[in-house]
Amino acid sequence: MSFLRSPRTTLVAGAAAVTTAAVALLPQSAPAVAGAPTTQVGTWATAVDTTTFALSDQTVRNIVHTSVGGSGLRISLSNAFGSVPVTFDSVWVGRSATGANVEPGTNRQLTFGDSTSVTVPVGAEVLSEPLPGDLPAQSTLAVSIHVVGDAGTVSGHKLAHQTSWVSTPGDHAADEGAEDFPTATTSWAWVESAVVDAPHQVDTVVTLGDSITDGDRSTTSANRRWPDVLADRVLAQPAPLRLGVMNEGISGNRVLADGSGVSALARFDRDVLAQPGVGTVVVLEGVNDLRWDFARKPADLINAYRQLAARAHARGICIVGGTILPWEGGSRWSAQREAIRVQVNQWIRTTGEFDAVVDFDAAVRDPQRPTRMLPAYDSGDHLHPGDAGYAAMAAAVDLGDLECRR
Incomplete structure (x- = not known):
């Protein structure tokens, strides 16, 4: 485990093997040249603060719109302003469809080291392992995060000017349908940035x-x-x-x-x-x-x-x-x-x-x-x-x- 992004603590999981198929979330119009040198860049972000969410054993489906395309998508999750450590045991990202729906076949699970679960201390954020495959520019993504137990004060972004969705109790991060996401919100919860190799x-x-x-x-x-x-x-x-x-x-x-x-x-x-x-x-x-x-x-x-x-x-x-x-x-x-x-x-x-x-x-x-x-x-x-x-x-x-x- 290495610590980056001073002064806040960022937990970056080790380089574990990822077995998810290396497919694009969307058709890639201009694939990267194999073997060309790349660097990590931010394709989307929001400034994290406290929010008014009150969440316990629920899933938030955050809808975000990226900028530049790339490969190896990583998502960072923040507990920078949280009141208690939070455990995310199921985090998925797919292509957003209408409402809270995810385009069939695009929802993929993120990992943190060799685990699908991660606990983020108060004041910290965690960066996922990269998803194999390409992410085209200007993709609209559904980042679904299930929190274990009472989340306390939720870090996120209050005025997102984007409709996202909150589930009924339980882990619905892998669901492609909208049935268990009845509550619309214009705030984002926990999601802080999307990073790609470009x-x-x-x-x-x-x-x-x-x-x-x-x-x-x-x-x-x-x-x-x-x-x-x-x-x-x-x-x-x-x-x-x-x-x-x-x-x-x-x-x-x-x-x-x-x-x-x-x-x-x-x-x-x-x-x-x-x-x-x-x-x-x-x-x-x-x-x-x-x-x-x-x-x-x-x-x-x-x-x-x-x-x-x-x-x-x-x-x-x-x-x-x-x-x-x-x-x-x-x-x-x-x-x-x-x-x-x-x-x-x-x-x-x-x-x-x-x-x-x-x-x-x-x-x-x-x-x-x-x-x-x-x-x-x-x-x-x-x-x-x-x-x-x-x-x-x-x-x-x-x-x-x-x-x-x-």
């Missing part, structure tokens, strides 16, 4: 942010968050230019203070630096610090951004700064907070401390009234974009900036 030139891009990166007000289960649309753009490129995209947004998150999730400063190591194959991080956070007066002057956020940039650069990771979106008319907007936003955005645009800048502000603001979002992009609450606004944000990213090398 050609060695493929890197991981991590998007670190708040509710706007989390995709609040986007269409549920449609994968219209701006990182999803960004992944669509990236994956439309020739194979050597493709990247994995991991979404580490938490609704309500702040840079400077804990609240909805621990602060960006506190979770940067776990949610960014510890992810596999990270080449670039895109940071879009700060509006909640402004809204709740944790940033009372521009220097409060600027100094924090400098810390994030220094920590990324110390690990050889490029950092792209995103300007803060306008929100006049939205909750807790004021002219004073707007003045700070403008100054912070000017610093983001002009500093040399970021390797590149994405001007999200310019992409979505109303040219006639730049303190507010363009109505066509506004979800209606004047704080979060809708699907069209998220598409405009993704379009503002220069894909060349994601290929940064330090």
